[in-house]
Amino acid sequence: MSLNSFGHLFRVTTWGESHGPALGATVDGCPPGVAVDEAMIQHWLDKRKPGTSKYTTQRREADEVEILSGVFEGQTTGTPVQLMIRNTDQRSKDYGDIAEKFRPGHADITYWQKYGIRDYRGGGRSSARETAARVAAGGLARAALKSLLPNVEITGYLTQIGPHKIDRERFDWAEIGNNVFWSPDAIAAGEWADYMDALRKSGNSVGAAVEVVARGVPAGLGAPVYGKIDTDLAAAMMSINAVKGVEIGEGMAAAELTGEENADEIFMGNDGNPVYSSNHAGGILGGISTGQDLVVRFAVKPTSSILKPRQTITKSGQSAEIITKGRHDPCVGIRAVPVAEAMMACVILDHVLLHRGQIGGAAGETRGKIG
Amino acid sequence: MSLNSFGHLFRVTTWGESHGPALGATVDGCPPGVAVDEAMIQHWLDKRKPGTSKYTTQRREADEVEILSGVFEGQTTGTPVQLMIRNTDQRSKDYGDIAEKFRPGHADITYWQKYGIRDYRGGGRSSARETAARVAAGGLARAALKSLLPNVEITGYLTQIGPHKIDRERFDWAEIGNNVFWSPDAIAAGEWADYMDALRKSGNSVGAAVEVVARGVPAGLGAPVYGKIDTDLAAAMMSINAVKGVEIGEGMAAAELTGEENADEIFMGNDGNPVYSSNHAGGILGGISTGQDLVVRFAVKPTSSILKPRQTITKSGQSAEIITKGRHDPCVGIRAVPVAEAMMACVILDHVLLHRGQIGGAAGETRGKIG
């Protein structure tokens, strides 16, 4: 039982602090024979990398991944894969000012209370830098999924920044990669740019909502009642820094629906598989995937490190005012997109392996047939 | 790794189906010396029991718990506690009609696809009856918390049924036990009664939102980055039948806030502990409890077993119309309240034990001091 690990059979343990020499992911349980190299993992890390637009932290990290074990001649061997990323731009001096004061909304006070250690260097283990290790592990999970279930596609995007939401009528998959906000709605992306420009000038930050969709996921994944695929997705997303809410399909709005409205009607599709009239369920019934799109949504709170003065206390219990300079993301939700995709890739792969263990057969094969 | 288990050190494994001979919880890791007997656990089961009002299922289950192990002369021994509940009112014949058809919105189709076994008797393992075992385990967790941290109080209540929400201005802790909806707002309870009466007549069902608050929780509980207390709470709540969204503190609304609005300012309290100006964080920063109230909220979708006709398919792939008679909860969210309280009790106790293991000292003691 490691509390820095997640996953059942595809087990990822992340390690490392914001300003230590390195961070990484120790991944155990990756099947053998998966074609993977550093470039394939780097591809996803580059998507998360800081400093790619003026809306993310200006910290400059190359985020170059090294595969230290578990891969031989371009294939996984079935043994643990160590994915290491060296930290290169740790300007610890930026943080000297806040070594004594706790930032409101930040984990530094609770880490201090729990551990009695104050690693003031950029948040230490609580920093969002830890998510680079998740993205690396997710890159490996994607490579494995590609060989086991080549039709699975995992795509994340922002649906909301502060008061501005996307318009679902304008949703366009192709647009997502065209703007720095991973917005599926070009007009919303423009609104966000304006909003964020004003916000940055004022030294403030803002929350966001992220949605991740996995298409091509077979029916049958998930293990009731505490290894449900939605349970694992909720845990995976909630474990990401700053996340305060997680929804599957209808999410919190399910509270408003009647049974008649909510139940997705079932028909037979042309390929002999069930099709559904709608997807209120977000692709999951009873904790098991239905074969529809898996739809997960979550909210990220605004970064607590801001230039606006806030009241706080020091380690010695004195009242103080705090302004956090450093280099911070004004909307940490933007960089949460690739992180959430990575978490979803890990959860799906994990459940493919579990399903295979419990049921047998090829990846994605179910035991019960319809028709 | 059991997929029907949750918790790290206080480890609960539930077992049993809706219409089997019995169901229960195997609880490992309860500390020794906890005063507990069947009556103490029965108290909580009675709160969840079916048939207590016209708004819940009319199935008649005594839900009497037997302690089969782990308790000797009124105290836990430190060995596994087996909590068993016999099923007594399994009218399987009610379900004969739906043995071939899949209910839209119900887990019977995914269980069939995954396992190739159709336990049509009342949903088998996917039935909300499984939650009786959770409530029993939660009763044990509460007994242990009572001896370790007597100030912890865990209270759940409904905040929304369908379109009707409580008014936070009218929130009254004392009201919660006065109505069959666990509503902290007497006026909302009245609206819900009217709404539910109409709904029941029409053979429909409806969703709900539940909030659970734990007061008196010490700072320092939670183990970043994948054993965060919010991660474990999110998983615990999402694992409850029909839950589609989970929120901590501000929850999904955090997407709308600025950093200035969201960050709870910190002051020193008279007792030498930090106090906060607000609780947007829901009592958790960086996955660790702050000492404020822990606030969790979740949405429950409407029961899928309704009298309204819906389109579906049969096991052999034929189109069919379905109406589910049986005896079902028109708003399963009502009975989710004691279940959610139980899950929260288990998560808190688990983290008290983990914290004690990692840090040492008495329950709730932190390592870092302020002031």
Added chain:
Amino acid sequence: MSLNSFGHLFRVTTWGESHGPALGATVDGCPPGVAVDEAMIQHWLDKRKPGTSKYTTQRREADEVEILSGVFEGQTTGTPVQLMIRNTDQRSKDYGDIAEKFRPGHADITYWQKYGIRDYRGGGRSSARETAARVAAGGLARAALKSLLPNVEITGYLTQIGPHKIDRERFDWAEIGNNVFWSPDAIAAGEWADYMDALRKSGNSVGAAVEVVARGVPAGLGAPVYGKIDTDLAAAMMSINAVKGVEIGEGMAAAELTGEENADEIFMGNDGNPVYSSNHAGGILGGISTGQDLVVRFAVKPTSSILKPRQTITKSGQSAEIITKGRHDPCVGIRAVPVAEAMMACVILDHVLLHRGQIGGAAGETRGKIG
């Protein structure tokens, strides 16, 4: 992480005390579709049952198993299987005498020290009665193995009681079921009967050695480096009451061999699989099964409850002499045979499921081919 559980995917949690109302095994992860009923499990319990000869405890327990969950219409459903055995012959009064004194060589002193609870009734949780639950779980594992790998045969037998060992030259599989000692050597069985008769009269007890062999196990099972199949077998056997040593293949005698003597030479068999000139390895290389017989051996210490007076102390720290009356096994090793078989069945099934999860394909299929 439950400390009363073992197994990775086939996860067995035992619960219950010697003199509580019941004991049992909660088994999670059994694949769906396994044909099983109470009679199939009872078969193995009857083999372990007390009172079957004058060389085992005279306690009279029916040891009747009830399947409370996870089986529907004669097949496992893929959900947790609860196997419960009611205790019926708990003569607690026999133990009144020793409620204050600690038995030398018995766990009652360490349980007291650890838990501060004295369940003096027959050893409580530390009693060998707990092993009935293991045998029940093993019966389920055997049923699952029968459907997945019908050629696997698991057989245990005694190889030594006190100073008397079997003669390997006289080894006869067919003899094992013919005597009350599970001896593969009829002559040794006769010696043991004489030896045990004298021992019983003197009120003494004696140790024993047990060997378990699994034939028909495919190559490829085991997950280096901490889920090796020999690691899991060592843990499984050492966890049985009174076991003090575990050996694989050559075991402790490997210390004496040279590399030339020890290395089993490899040839191609007629069926296209490797064959080995010998089996010093006990069927395991690098923690992975070779396809040869799995051979595990272990020593059981003599029962500590004897009629011979021994020096001890009381709970209040006073010196005392102790004689244990009760009804005890003079050689607990005899009844360890079916227990060890059960543990081996569980470990093999568990690794079949793990292998299937990691590698895919049918049970026992390997990824690397030879030839």
Added chain:
Amino acid sequence: MSLNSFGHLFRVTTWGESHGPALGATVDGCPPGVAVDEAMIQHWLDKRKPGTSKYTTQRREADEVEILSGVFEGQTTGTPVQLMIRNTDQRSKDYGDIAEKFRPGHADITYWQKYGIRDYRGGGRSSARETAARVAAGGLARAALKSLLPNVEITGYLTQIGPHKIDRERFDWAEIGNNVFWSPDAIAAGEWADYMDALRKSGNSVGAAVEVVARGVPAGLGAPVYGKIDTDLAAAMMSINAVKGVEIGEGMAAAELTGEENADEIFMGNDGNPVYSSNHAGGILGGISTGQDLVVRFAVKPTSSILKPRQTITKSGQSAEIITKGRHDPCVGIRAVPVAEAMMACVILDHVLLHRGQIGGAAGETRGKIG
């Protein structure tokens, strides 16, 4: 559930292959505030380092450890500790000759069968080089034990090489560090030197027996019935490369003893704690430590890589003769001593943390008092 991890709360995951760029241990669950630096861990690695005498492999590895995370300003922070060791002397060409042939007694055939990947470079993951990571993790465990239980002393030594055993009458703790065999008997060390010189010349290898003793371990550690401290020690030792048998206290010899002989009589000591007349139990009763010395013994088989020609097969199924050149330990048991000490340190620390979690209080405090 990672199969390359061990420990419950102090959780060690090792990673890396013999000839990859690096190997290491990801350690989660180390308590905060432990004073540790690279030199303290290096101390133990130097003890295991290859090439320190003519009786171990001549591979030249500096085995320099880097702490990449979890330590800040000379103290552990409570977050994962990454211990990395770069491989520097990977002469892969030595192994070219055996890329196609399987070594009798070696894991290369089973790894191939299981994974379908042939990492012929020095045994890949199955190499004893993996144990360097264990020693590093053990160094951290020792540092933590030093702060929690300063009286614990863990010492390993050889008791047998091939046919030559130590004489227990000559046992001398002080002698252990004086010879290259970690022998507590100077005369045996001399015999071993002569024996090994002859063996090396003949190109053969030999087995050995190792004993590890932990003194100063408090009563109460261990969690029945599957997290017993002897169960965990058996698993820990059996997981070490080439180990074929594990014994606690009397070990396999317990089969020969009567109850009267075996039961260690109990008295009250001057310090108010129980003392025992003997230690047949090896310091463990019912899976829980008694406060006596913990005594574990295990046998290591001879290295399979020898210069003696042996019959084998190739990957394509052809018969072949094999001689393994490379640089191998003629008696791998010698270097197993520091590895076993490391494993014992990890197991003891893990159980200290578990005990503290379940019982509370200071490290080593028990709940039940005597007297």
